[in-house]
Amino acid sequence: MKLTIYVIICLVLINFISHAYGCSCAFSTNQEMFCSATFVSKGKVTGIKNLEGNKFEYTVAVNHSFKIKVPNTLKVRSGDPFMCGVDLQKGVVYLISGYVSGSTYHTNNCHWNQEWQSIKSDTRKKLFKGQFNNC
Template sequence: MKVLVLLLVVCSLQASLACMCAWETPQQKFCRADFAIRGRVISTSPQGQMSIKYLVRVTEIYKGADLMPAQDVEILTASFDSLCGIPGLQVNTEYLLTGHKSQGDLTISICNWIEKYDDLTSSTRQSLTAVNCDDTV
């Protein structure tokens, strides 16, 4: 009986620590973001046990040009999806990345719009240069 109670407590604790994001459309995620870029992951490296640093070569800036210090930028995320991190970006793959500037660092999370660029439809790709953030709720 004690084992069952302990198991229930542990399961409840894990569920309460899971990442939760409000549901948003891609346009809302884009508009809420500090930056939106098309970029190719050049490398990935752990930053301790809790975060990952991606080195990303920026190929196009849709939003936040003032936040991009160079063609190659470092973007941080949590190491675990349960902490809202994006641990699975692949080296040599191009992505649409939206995110925030937090304490001087560029950051991404599962609450942002992160998608392989090749998976975007042609109409979505074209609309990225003309997103109207005045119409978002």
């Protein structure tokens, strides 16, 4: 009986540890995340497509580009949320940032991806005024 309880406890701990180490990002300020990204845009997620290998492609209707000019309809790829990917919801407006590889846009949990409504108003003003562009 004690062995069974011990085994169950070990399995639960291993499960938590594996999820905890699935993704690790260094703490970064908004300024650092802005500067490390190739693109930073505000947009509404209009579609989500499952791709092979636990990857997702988000279709985003872009309202504003803060760094480089991106297409009005942006396809952004990300991995599974348990492996540093993002979990964006259809119909929600986000600040989305990431990098470009070839002609493909990518993002992950280490980039600045945040629901627009949860961003403080002074931070939004700084974005629109270009005050994060001092990289």
